[in-house]
Amino acid sequence: MVSALGAASLASASLSLLVILALLAGAAWLAKRLRETRGVLRRGNGPQISIIASRAIGPQASLMIVEAEGQRFLIGAGRGGVTAIGALNVLNAPNADFHAVLQRAEQGFENPEAGA
16 A cells, blocks of 8 residues: 555656646747747748749759749759849730740840840
């Protein structure tokens, strides 16, 4: 049979364990809330960037049309990193087909003096 001293010691240890677990749960909840709050603030302050279209041009390379602050850019991404290829002036045609935009950009690279 368990003595009165042993029962009191067991109850005290159990209560201590419950308090520690409650503190850990509270700290985890607080950390999650702070992380969510900072993320919302950070997202609201920066410029809005969106990928309009992308096309794979190789096993590990792709072209993307990216819109940032009301302008569109042709971006290349691959193993070596990300490269801004050039600005696109197609916002007056919001439903422009990716293929048509890519052809226009290629024409500008083939004959750079034509756009000037």
